[in-house]
Amino acid sequence: MFSLLFVPGLSWGTVFDMNHHSSPIEVGKYRVSPLATQNDQGSFAASVSIRSGRGSATHDRVSRFSTVFDNAPAALHYATEHALAWIGERSQAVHA
Numbered sequence: 001m002f003s004l005l006f007v008p009g010l011s012w013g014t015v016f017d018m019n020h021h022s023s024p025i026e027v028g029k030y031r032v033s034p035l036a037t038q039n040d041q042g043s044f045a046a047s048v049s050i051r052s053g054r055g056s057a058t059h060d061r062v063s064r065f066s067t068v069f070d071n072a073p074a075a076l077h078y079a080t081e082h083a084l085a086w087i088g089e090r091s092q093a094v095h096a
Contacts, residue, residue, distance in 0.1 A: 020044070020072035022080065028091070029053075032083040036075035043068040046075035048083045061086075 020036040033049040047064040063082065069075040 020076065022076045025080065027084065027087050030083075030087050032080060032087070034076045034079035034083065036069070036072040036079070038072070039068070043070060044072050044075040045069075046079040048079035050083050050086065 020038075022034045025032040029052050031049075031051040033051070035047045035049070036044045037047070038044050045065065045068060047062060050061045050063075051058065053059050063079075063086075065078065065082070067078065069078065
């Protein structure tokens with residue numbers, strides 16, 4: 001998932017990636033991939049992919065959050081923390 005911005009003028013053809021990614025994190029059987037996307041007003045929205053399984057048994061849970069942030073690192077942190085909390089809840093349910 002990505003969005004592109006084409007800037008006219010001297011930089012014709014220059015493409016800017018408006019998304020900010022953090023390196024995926026491996027947590028047990030899960031792969032957490034947070035994403036921050038800048039909107040037209042300059043603030044950032046957060047989302048995260050939580051993937052598990054392999055091949056045809058792969059499951060990917062994607063969460064998008066309504067909270068907006070002033071910068072990409074804050075949005076990435078928020079998404080990562082929510083993913084880790086979700087994984088923690090699943091781990092507690094398995095061990096209960």
